[in-house]
Amino acid sequence: DAGITQSPRHKVTETGTPVTLRCHQTENHRYMYWYRQDPGHGLRLIHYSYGVKDTDKGEVSDGYSVSRSKTEDFLLTLESATSSQTSVYFCAISESFDLVPGEQYFGPGTRLTVT
Amino acid sequence: AQKVTQAQTEISVVEKEDVTLDCVYETRDTTYYLFWYKQPPSGELVFLIRRNSFDEQNEISGRYSWNFQKSTSSFNFTITASQVVDSAVYFCALLMNTGFQKLVFGTGTRLLVSP
Numbered sequence: 001d002a003g004i005t006q007s008p009r010h011k012v013t014e015t016g017t018p019v020t021l022r023c024h025q026t027e028n029h030r031y032m033y034w035y036r037q038d039p040g041h042g043l044r045l046i047h048y049s050y051g052v053k054d055t056d057k058g059e060v061s062d063g064y065s066v067s068r069s070k071t072e073d074f075l076l077t078l079e080s081a082t083s084s085q086t087s088v089y090f091c092a093i094s095e096s097f098d099l100v101p102g103e104q105y106f107g108p109g110t111r112l113t114v115t
Numbered sequence: 116a117q118k119v120t121q122a123q124t125e126i127s128v129v130e131k132e133d134v135t136l137d138c139v140y141e142t143r144d145t146t147y148y149l150f151w152y153k154q155p156p157s158g159e160l161v162f163l164i165r166r167n168s169f170d171e172q173n174e175i176s177g178r179y180s181w182n183f184q185k186s187t188s189s190f191n192f193t194i195t196a197s198q199v200v201d202s203a204v205y206f207c208a209l210l211m212n213t214g215f216q217k218l219v220f221g222t223g224t225r226l227l228v229s230p
Contacts, residue, residue: 033218040222041222042206042220042221042222042223043160043206043218043220044220045217045218048217058217088158090160092160100167101148101210103150103162103165104150104162104218105162106152106159106160108158108159109158109159
């Protein structure tokens, strides 16, 4: 199994509070991703990173920010949580070889509830 | 625009039946990759297969097989002699070879295999 951990695994927070989710990898992969999973939507990309301090937006980035100061860590921050951000959040990692993208491996997920 | 459609929301079968999960994709890229992931009730996402757009050979892995047809933009997944442990949500995903490895997921098909 790919070495990916997420913390916390479960969190309940109140509307308006800041929340930070952490993704940690031990694979030294270049690419890291944050997705959210909601019923009827599958997984949707929030933000991704293609290197230390190199990040970009995905399709549902509003209300989220990310940071990657080390290869192994990718942080997702909800500056002011809203009920619409109640979801399961997955981190993923991948690498490319000779410009061929590899498969993405996913962490165990974080269930976030915003009340 | 890139899009993945999994029209079957939920499929119920009895153990030992064969079942096919459909996946139809849209892309204008000539180079792309298709994936299947499994999400069992425990919630993690498990990589099953990757196929690139230049390889239309069908693939078989044990009871699993995949049929890739560019002419119909489909990448269907068949489980032969289904088992209760196959019960899960299955996601099809598309990755464009655009450099930043962004996966686009379908909404998933929930497979229920009863004894």
